[in-house]
Amino acid sequence: MSRSRDVSILTVIALCLLCTAGAWAVPAASDGAADLAPVSDRPAAASAKLGPGPVNRGGAKVPLLRFPHQLGDAPQVVLHDNGPLVTHPGGGFGGADASALQTALTMNILGFGHQIVNNNRVADDFTISDPGGWQIDTITFFAYQTGSTTTSTINDIRLQIWDGPPGAGGVVVFGDLVTNRLASSSFTNAYRVTDTTLTANNRPIMADVATVGITLGPGTYWLDWMTGGTLASGPWAPPVTVLGSTGTGNGMQSLAGGAFAPVLDVGPQDFPFVIEGSAVAQIALNKTVGTVPGVCAGTDAITVTTGTSVYYCFTVTNNSAETFEFHDLVDDHLGTLLTNFPLTLTPGASAELIAPDVATATVTNTGTWTAATALPGYTIDDTIAVNFEDISGTGTAVPLTDDSVSPALPMGFTFNFFGADYTDAYISSNGFMTFLAGQPNGCCTGAPIPTAATPNAIVAGWWEDLNPGAGGAVHYQTLGVAPNRRFVAQFTNVPHFGGGNLVTMQFKLFEGSNVVEVHYQAAPADGGQHSAGVENETGAVGNQWVLQTTGLPTPIAVRYSIGAPPVEASASDTATVTIADPNIVVSPPSLTSLQGAGTQVTLPLDIQNTGVADLDWTIDEAAPFADAPRGTGTFLNQAPNQVNGLFADSTCERCGTGQQSIAENFTLAAPATIGQITFWGGYFNTDTPLATDVLRVLVHADASGLPGAVVYDESNVASTRVQTGVILFGVHEWEFTLTLAAPVNLTPGTYWVEIFNNTAGNPDDFFWETGNLDPTHGLAGSGWTTATPGVAWNFDGATDLAIQIDGPASPCYTPSDVPWLSVSPLAGTTLPAATDTVDVTLDSTGLTPGAVYDALVCVLSNDPDTSLVEVPVTLTVDSMPFFGDFEEGNTSDWTLQVP
Numbered sequence: 001m002s003r004s005r006d007v008s009i010l011t012v013i014a015l016c017l018l019c020t021a022g023a024w025a026v027p028a029a030s031d032g033a034a035d036l037a038p039v040s041d042r043p044a045a046a047s048a049k050l051g052p053g054p055v056n057r058g059g060a061k062v063p064l065l066r067f068p069h070q071l072g073d074a075p076q077v078v079l080h081d082n083g084p085l086v087t088h089p090g091g092g093f094g095g096a097d098a099s100a101l102q103t104a105l106t107m108n109i110l111g112f113g114h115q116i117v118n119n120n121r122v123a124d125d126f127t128i129s130d131p132g133g134w135q136i137d138t139i140t141f142f143a144y145q146t147g148s149t150t151t152s153t154i155n156d157i158r159l160q161i162w163d164g165p166p167g168a169g170g171v172v173v174f175g176d177l178v179t180n181r182l183a184s185s186s187f188t189n190a191y192r193v194t195d196t197t198l199t200a201n202n203r204p205i206m207a208d209v210a211t212v213g214i215t216l217g218p219g220t221y222w223l224d225w226m227t228g229g230t231l232a233s234g235p236w237a238p239p240v241t242v243l244g245s246t247g248t249g250n251g252m253q254s255l256a257g258g259a260f261a262p263v264l265d266v267g268p269q270d271f272p273f274v275i276e277g278s279a280v281a282q283i284a285l286n287k288t289v290g291t292v293p294g295v296c297a298g299t300d301a302i303t304v305t306t307g308t309s310v311y312y313c314f315t316v317t318n319n320s321a322e323t324f325e326f327h328d329l330v331d332d333h334l335g336t337l338l339t340n341f342p343l344t345l346t347p348g349a350s351a352e353l354i355a356p357d358v359a360t361a362t363v364t365n366t367g368t369w370t371a372a373t374a375l376p377g378y379t380i381d382d383t384i385a386v387n388f389e390d391i392s393g394t395g396t397a398v399p400l401t402d403d404s405v406s407p408a409l410p411m412g413f414t415f416n417f418f419g420a421d422y423t424d425a426y427i428s429s430n431g432f433m434t435f436l437a438g439q440p441n442g443c444c445t446g447a448p449i450p451t452a453a454t455p456n457a458i459v460a461g462w463w464e465d466l467n468p469g470a471g472g473a474v475h476y477q478t479l480g481v482a483p484n485r486r487f488v489a490q491f492t493n494v495p496h497f498g499g500g501n502l503v504t505m506q507f508k509l510f511e512g513s514n515v516v517e518v519h520y521q522a523a524p525a526d527g528g529q530h531s532a533g534v535e536n537e538t539g540a541v542g543n544q545w546v547l548q549t550t551g552l553p554t555p556i557a558v559r560y561s562i563g564a565p566p567v568e569a570s571a572s573d574t575a576t577v578t579i580a581d582p583n584i585v586v587s588p589p590s591l592t593s594l595q596g597a598g599t600q601v602t603l604p605l606d607i608q609n610t611g612v613a614d615l616d617w618t619i620d621e622a623a624p625f626a627d628a629p630r631g632t633g634t635f636l637n638q639a640p641n642q643v644n645g646l647f648a649d650s651t652c653e654r655c656g657t658g659q660q661s662i663a664e665n666f667t668l669a670a671p672a673t674i675g676q677i678t679f680w681g682g683y684f685n686t687d688t689p690l691a692t693d694v695l696r697v698l699v700h701a702d703a704s705g706l707p708g709a710v711v712y713d714e715s716n717v718a719s720t721r722v723q724t725g726v727i728l729f730g731v732h733e734w735e736f737t738l739t740l741a742a743p744v745n746l747t748p749g750t751y752w753v754e755i756f757n758n759t760a761g762n763p764d765d766f767f768w769e770t771g772n773l774d775p776t777h778g779l780a781g782s783g784w785t786t787a788t789p790g791v792a793w794n795f796d797g798a799t800d801l802a803i804q805i806d807g808p809a810s811p812c813y814t815p816s817d818v819p820w821l822s823v824s825p826l827a828g829t830t831l832p833a834a835t836d837t838v839d840v841t842l843d844s845t846g847l848t849p850g851a852v853y854d855a856l857v858c859v860l861s862n863d864p865d866t867s868l869v870e871v872p873v874t875l876t877v878d879s880m881p882f883f884g885d886f887e888e889g890n891t892s893d894w895t896l897q898v899p
Contacts, residue, residue, distance in 0.1 A: 085240065086190050087243050098199075101195065116226045116227065120254065123251065130320075132282025138277070140210070142206065142272050152208075159175045170222055182208060183211045239251065285367065295354075323346050326342060362577065369570065369571055375566065391476075391479075400429040403429060403467075407426070408424035409426065418541065420537060429466055432461060446529050447531060449542040449544040457537035483511055496524075503523055505519065505522075584615055586606070595844050602842075607828070622811040622814070624856055646768055665779045673807050674806070675744075675809060695756075697740065699712035699753055700754060714742075756789070768801055770799055780797060844877050852877075
């Protein structure tokens with residue numbers, strides 16, 4: 001972190017040549033039963049055996065779920081099987097299955113017409129009860145054309161899905177009667193027959209797969225479909241068939257585009273169909289906001305004044321059957337709060353996160369929580385056979401020196417690594433390969449995988465401190481023929497730094513499969529930490545094979561294969577913070593009294609509220625400034641942006657040199673006196689701060705855009721620190737307030753403030769957070785140096801630091817009793833558009849005639865812009881008490897009244 005952040009129905013209409021609105025005459029080659037025009041169809045699985053019974057993940061109807069939605073889902077499975085079709089497994093023609101019409105039960109319809117050419121359709125329903133709904137990929141319907149062979153003659157399926165009964169209150173939510181959605185049609189190994197002609201073979205049933213691609217929420221839906229074929233008879237939809245039963249459901253049929261009516265053959269019939277896809281994994285997010293620290297509020301909207309600390313609560317609930325292990329949380333106001341956060345969230349479980357904020361403007365913000373069953377990545381197999389293809393005599397040499405990285409090495413094909421495509425590889429002398437240009441060489445120890453710090457997008461073979469500049473060789477070569485090539489990079493007898501412990505290994509990247517293998521002939525250790533694994537280009541996701549200080553038992557090989565995508569679910573919710581502020585106006589701006597000794601004068605002080613919220617105020621007294629400051633207020637205001645942080649640490653383990661000092665620049669257009677400095681930072685990588693902060697502050701004059709001569713230097717500056725509740729870079733953010741021992745008087749110009757912490761060898765490094773540039777007083781960029789206090793400064797034009805520079809604290813913040821001054825009342829609440837009057841009494845009793853007395857009336861309020869109004873009070877005691885009966889004013893007009 002020293003210079004970067006650590007932190008997408010069918011309506012099957014059977015072709016029916018109708019003589020009447022009812023039955024179609026039995027064809028000459030028929031088995032004696034009728035194929036009727038009215039039909040309803042329920043598709044079944046496209047398998048050899050269509051049975052034995054229904055499978056339904058259904059439930060009661062509820063409104064269509066449109067939110068939360070899924071980002072990913074489980075592998076395609078059978079979500080719903082609407083009923084059996086086979087009655088005699090293996091009992092049909094040639095040992096195939098038979099679906100028998102039960103004439104013994106007086107049933108007489110082999111199939112129902114749903115022909116596209118006649119605008120005939122069938123319909124049937126299904127119910128979704130999974131809380132997250134279903135992602136429906138395909139639906140398999142069943143149809144036959146009398147006289148066909150086992151080679152399918154079905155060539156068209158039209159499909160609509162309704163959210164209620166077709167034409168009776170339902171609305172089409174998917175599909176139309178125009179688009180052909182047929183993906184495939186094949187023989188089911190079953191024939192439609194009668195119970196008296198089980199081995200007839202003139203009605204082979206086809207499984208017709210329709211492509212769908214829609215996500216539906218919980219509820220009851222209707223499939224409305226029609227089918228086309230190349231023969232004259234049909235297509236016909238066989239009904240669900242159960243031995244001994246004459247009624248199996250509630251299917252319907254529409255003839256020639258007319259109204260849907262129940263499908264009957266003795267009893268009501270159903271149609272077989274199979275829905276495949278995946279149950280949507282679902283989570284629910286509830287976002288609330290309140291003002292009590294550490295407590296989840298019960299509301300998602302509050303009204304507060306500017307500057308109020310508010311606390312957003314995110315409560316996620318797992319409403320799916322999956323167990324989620326990793327979590328992301330991104331808020332469009334608060335930023336990224338969680339990234340791949342490990343937390344086991346079992347079905348039905350909930351978790352919450354509370355994030356603090358300071359209200360500065362009215363905002364409605366949205367948080368999105370994404371949960372995953374696993375991180376995307378690779379599976380690791382170290383049981384594969386070693387196949388070391390020595391290319392030391394055929395490959396191209398890579399002239400690496402100690403701690404170096406090769407130029408781009410062309411692989412000759414596109415290789416996909418963690419979802420990104422690459423055509424070049426780069427080899428580090430220290431035992432790893434990367435796919436990104438500009439990565440560091442990784443000296444001098446293998447890091448845990450994943451690690452956010454660079455190098456990233458790596459395949460770590462035997463990452464530590466190797467030195468091909470001292471011996472051995474590195475080669476690369478692309479072997480094989482497209483589309484099955486492999487890119488090989490080989491280390492041969494490369495020593496560790498310091499000599500010995502020779503390493504021989506080769507990386508293999510396989511075209512097409514995007515598999516990574518590393519084959520080891522020799523992988524000894526030198527006592528340092530070695531790592532092996534794969535990591536993506538951000539360093540956020542990776543798979544570690546080994547992290548150890550001992551060698552590998554060679555020969556050995558490891559394979560990294562792309563794993564199955566995890567199941568993901570996402571949900572969003574909003575909360576609103578509304579700003580309603582009071583606005584204080586105090587008049588008059590000052591109070592003055594000339595009065596005789598031993599007298600009291602009461603003066604009015606009006607407190608007016610011109611804002612829209614209640615104004616709460618209190619009044620104190622204070623002695624005036626010992627000497628008037630040259631300028632008070634805030635001279636630099638750069639709020640923390642929670643994006644980055646720079647080390648400001650005299651004994652920094654992560655700074656390369658062991659130390660680093662940081663400085664921020666600002667400009668003054670008028671003279672000013674600096675008394676307080678506030679900045680934001682923390683202690684990396686722990687939540688526990690240093691026992692003692694030894695903070696040093698130096699103010700520099702500007703020297704050609706860098707810190708120059710020191711105009712103020714104070715060690716061990718008095719400071720306070722407050723934990724803000726923000727988690728930054730994985731550690732807690734703190735707000736530091738420094739009070740300078742002596743106010744610093746500055747003339748107009750450009751200055752730099754340098755701050756660093758003398759951590760005295762403490763392993764927890766200290767960082768100063770970045771901030772948003774003050775458009776008035778701030779100057780873009782900051783300075784850094786590898787010395788404390790700073791010398792030989794460097795300019796960082798991309799980074800501004802979080803800092804606030806203020807004048808000396810007002811005496812009102814340390815109130816004291818003024819004996820000759822009293823105020824009543826001392827507190828109150830002024831409503832919007834109202835004015836309250838305070839009595840300020842000045843009592844000269846016991847005061848010295850001719851003397852002038854000064855004090856401050858301090859009006860403190862919840863006005864976010866003017867929290868303190870200082871009202872100067874001056875009492876002058878008349879120095880001529882013997883003229884008490886004289887007219888006051890111009891002394892030339894005085895007259896003496898003689899008794």
